[in-house]
Amino acid sequence: MLSIPRRHFLIAAAGTAGAAASSLTPLGSRPALAQESENGSGSLPEPFGSKIADSLIVHSELTLETERDAIGTSGITAKDILYVRNNLPTPSEEIVADPDAWEVQIEGVREPRSVTVGELKSMGVETVSTVLQCSGNGRGFFDHETSGSQWLTGAAGNLLWSGVPVRDVVEALGGLEDGRNFMTSTGGEDLPEGVDESQVVVERSIPVDHAMEHGILAWEMNGEPVPLIHGGPLRVVIPGYYGINNVKYVRRVAFTEEESDASIMRTSYRVRPVGVEGAPDQPSMWEMKVKSxxxxxxxxxxxxxxxxxxVAFGGINALERVEVSTDGGENWQEARLLGPDLGRFAWQPFVLSAELEPGTYTVTSRATDSEGRVQEEVTEPNHRGYDYSGWRVLAVDVTVV
Amino acid sequence: MLSIPRRHFLIAAAGTAGAAASSLTPLGSRPALAQESENGSGSLPEPFGSKIADSLIVHSELTLETERDAIGTSGITAKDILYVRNNLPTPSEEIVADPDAWEVQIEGVREPRSVTVGELKSMGVETVSTVLQCSGNGRGFFDHETSGSQWLTGAAGNLLWSGVPVRDVVEALGGLEDGRNFMTSTGGEDLPEGVDESQVVVERSIPVDHAMEHGILAWEMNGEPVPLIHGGPLRVVIPGYYGINNVKYVRRVAFTEEESDASIMRTSYRVRPVGVEGAPDQPSMWEMKVKSxxxxxxxxxxxxxxxxxxVAFGGINALERVEVSTDGGENWQEARLLGPDLGRFAWQPFVLSAELEPGTYTVTSRATDSEGRVQEEVTEPNHRGYDYSGWRVLAVDVTVV
Incomplete structure (x- = not known):
């Protein structure tokens, strides 16, 4: 017998006026979210003018989610439908008027100095495809009460980025100073007056080894200069890591002995039991898990x-395969991956062709990464509702007529 | 000694007011083209509202070219900067309001009938990356006088497409009728009144074997529904073939014994000596050549x-490698390919890191395909100025200060 989690039924009933048994009930539907926004459907807040309203859920003036079925089969996510999550108000458009003039301070190297994007472009270049996913993607699927946007599946996308590898920048500036364990990146947002900077600044530290192996400072996304709303003129891209580590409008990259003291690093984005306060000894939202x-x-x-x-991805590892079940996880069939393999840190669309008679089917998917790690069935609750990947609640009910 | 073609100097001189020796002279520069358009820089004709003016050259009300240096290193070309070439006025936006309702008539199969895009979506799916390139891309580099847009490098882009393989549609409709040698696709444009349809209709035939092996009917481009201006709601995509064969707003796909009698097939898009009229026995603009x-x-x-x-691609074959010369073709170094390999029919960005002292360098590139075919040095003239790929004239002069 299939055991369906409580929340599955609760949201389905709320979203479809009790018609859960006879029509599709994506888990958490737009009506449950509408109250978060003052915008009606079809219009988006000012900074999102070029986005496609029909493909997006508005959580707040700074927060957009991609509709679950707006993700296509091309492999990459178009900027017009890509989710937006900004911790602070977006800087002025002026900063992307002349992207090459943007300056970033590089510290913790033997020859620390400020470099322009124009100069970075002569230091090296690489192109990488990465899943960009908010730490709280799937928060809406947890049973417990959580603060923050009640994301379902759509705080995620897959992009192509071009920029200079972090290691090339370090090499050009004489190499790392001794004892540098972290790369600490600071965002270029204007900070509110009269507030302790460490309380509000977007500043994230990640292990230096991963940064040196995979990190890039990106000026291009999907073939265009990185749009302001997505972190242009220069964004840190950390393949395999959650979105928060991909610092926007980066103005400082420091190789440091310790993690940043900023709240966003020290106590926020920490995984801990429900009811427990955030602290530096808890796991930080770095590596992503295998998910589909x-x-x-x-x-x-x-x-x-x-x-x-x-869509399926391996998180910090490459995707190995993905299976689909039409009976809530009793039986599984391997799905076919679609299109070119965009690399270890990308997602890949998949498809399963099923012959279905009339009835209602609980359809879900389960990915496996290159290390043999299988997507988890259930994600245990954590205080802030991070890191959701459980395939049971990610299921959708499909009615075949 | 380097012999520079006449046109190289002519256009350089025109474009840079005689400063050819001391500054960059891309071959054919914007001033030489401005007279084609009544639009000033920074504004685009009405149908191109979402395009980025700075990245585009306006040839006419229906014709946009991507600026040579607007192509980035991501591998794919964003729709905002993708070239546009329409043979007829663009249909009404109404046809993309409900893409799944669009109908296409399938003929030359055992069970011919009209199918909707919605129905096509249940027949099969594939994702492929292809170079989309106008037959006349590079026309402006020929020495002889030609009619038509004087494209330089920018009537080309690389896209990700999703749709149903042609073979899956054929299979769903009972298989091919006997003796079908071509797939003939008809565009859905409104035709002008009082004109012989065969004189104006966009209808192209291609060899059926290639269509069955590689062709798709695409509803998605770069992760979004195919935009109207690029052929939505449904576009024929023929990997490895010139753009003209990728029929937009396709309303009829017929498997035929003979090629279409439409002018655009019978006499247009035929490669022939300068001064010779177009005729069906001349090569049609089908397969693309290796180019960079x-x-x-x-x-x-x-x-x-x-x-x-x-950027480099193999045309009908996969790209094998690309070399770069900084001395007009005397010496060559292998360039590094950037980012994921998007497959046989895609282009791939490349980069060569060169240590250059002050001076002027004639920089060019030469691609080789998987069959060992090397990009040609010079493209012989042909009447309509099609199929340009000669690396000598594609060179740019770079001044290092």
């Missing part, structure tokens, strides 16, 4: 051949 | 390490 979810169909479909779509 | 070009720098650079960028 079904994207379509999210509406009734006709019987016969039904194509079940989704 | 330098994209940056296109302005003076400082001496020291200079990163030389470009």
């Amino acid at each position: 979810w079904i994207t379509r169909p999210l509406a009734d479909v006709e019987s016969g051949r039904v194509l079940l779509y989704g | 070009w330098i994209t940056r720098p296109l302005a003076d650079v400082e001496s020291g390490r200079v990163l030389l960028y470009g």
